[in-house]
Amino acid sequence: MLPAPIREAKPSMPRADHDWFRRFFDADYVAALRDEKPRRQSRVEVDFLVRALDLPAGARILDVPCGFGRHAGLLARRGFHVVGVDLSPAMIREARRLWTVGPRLRFRRLDMRRMTFRGEFDAVVNLYTSFGYFTPAQNRAVLRRMARALRPGGRLLVDHRDPAFDATLPRRLWYRVGPRRFVLEDRRFDRRTRVTHSTRLTLTAGQRWVVQRSLRLQEFTLPQWRRMLREAGLRFLRAYSGYDGRSYRGTSTRRLIVLAERPRRRRAVRRRATRRGATPGRQGAAAPPRGAGRRRASAS
Numbered sequence: 330m331l332p333a334p335i336r337e338a339k340p341s342m343p344r345a346d347h348d349w350f351r352r353f354f355d356a357d358y359v360a361a362l363r364d365e366k367p368r369r370q371s372r373v374e375v376d377f378l379v380r381a382l383d384l385p386a387g388a389r390i391l392d393v394p395c396g397f398g399r400h401a402g403l404l405a406r407r408g409f410h411v412v413g414v415d416l417s418p419a420m421i422r423e424a425r426r427l428w429t430v431g432p433r434l435r436f437r438r439l440d441m442r443r444m445t446f447r448g449e450f451d452a453v454v455n456l457y458t459s460f461g462y463f464t465p466a467q468n469r470a471v472l473r474r475m476a477r478a479l480r481p482g483g484r485l486l487v488d489h490r491d492p493a494f495d496a497t498l499p500r501r502l503w504y505r506v507g508p509r510r511f512v513l514e515d516r517r518f519d520r521r522t523r524v525t526h527s528t529r530l531t532l533t534a535g536q537r538w539v540v541q542r543s544l545r546l547q548e549f550t551l552p553q554w555r556r557m558l559r560e561a562g563l564r565f566l567r568a569y570s571g572y573d574g575r576s577y578r579g580t581s582t583r584r585l586i587v588l589a590e591r592p593r594r595r596r597a598v599r600r601r602a603t604r605r606g607a608t609p610g611r612q613g614a615a616a617p618p619r620g621a622g623r624r625r626a627s628a629s
């Protein structure tokens with residue numbers, strides 16, 4: 330009897346479900362991120378942030394999501410007042426273990442979709458592909474919430490992937506992450522929607538098991554960023570292709586970092602309107618005073 334033919338199994342990687350981000354950033358991921366982003370790398374990134382955000386001494390910064398606080402902690406050490414927000418209990422635990430929390434540095438476990446900061450910060454940063462995890466409406470709402478956290482004249486910086494680069498990546502790839510990890514990735518990038526579905530198998534030296542994770546990420550072109558920022562009430566300032574501060578040129582460059590500002594104009598409009606005795610409309614309403622703080626959490 331002939332042996333049964335060996336059928337080649339069609340590889341079918343599982344896709345991320347809609348709240349993949351609740352499980353993805355676990356203790357294993359924390360360890361991988363720590364290896365991948367050593368302190369010297371984070372210092373280079375913080376140098377760039379301080380320059381791009383044009384931060385005055387003692388500025389108040391919101392780092393959302395902050396991960397284990399690699400930027401928040403270093404910024405606080407440079408004399409800034411920083412609040413770091415993250416959903417992952419493992420990340421927040423590690424942040425509190427690594428950094429001295431005090432009046433200059435606080436960490437809060439919070440879903441970025443539920444942030445209710447208002448006008449409290451000179452700068453908001455969203456770093457290392459930490460946006461585009463949700464539905465289109467929720468993504469836009471998160472951007473609005475970040476914009477709302479800024480005082481007039483405050484700046485937002487988002488560091489994301491460049492879809493022009495991701496369009497050039499092969500479907501299957503493997504690469505090293507830090508000194509001990511090797512990743513096999515199945516990555517599907519839809520050129521029309523710019524959504525990436527990725528499933529990663531991570532092999533760690535000295536570990537007998539393999540970790541599998543899936544994510545779903547929405548990416549944005551520069552014109553899309555400009556539109557979204559405008560709709561969130563922000564003024565686009567610049568786009569960079571990396572932490573070396575080079576301008577983004579629209580060709581594939583791995584990173585697409587956008588910088589925007591909350592216009593001061595609205596405040597001036599409101600002041601003029603109030604002087605004339607008019608009641609300012611909602612659009613003209615300025616941010617409440619510093620420290621007005623967190624309000625009731627609401628679903629987006």
Ligand SMILES: C[S@@+](CC[C@H](N)C(=O)[O-])C[C@H]1O[C@@H](n2cnc3c(N)ncnc32)[C@H](O)[C@@H]1O
Nearest residue numbers: 350354394395396415416417440441456457459
């Ligand atoms: C790629 S990591 C980047 C972390 C940090 N910005 C950095 O550069 O190290 C993405 C972070 O987003 C956090 N995150 C995912 N979903 C979130 C949510 N809904 N609200 C707040 N944080 C979230 C994760 O826990 C993780 O720390």
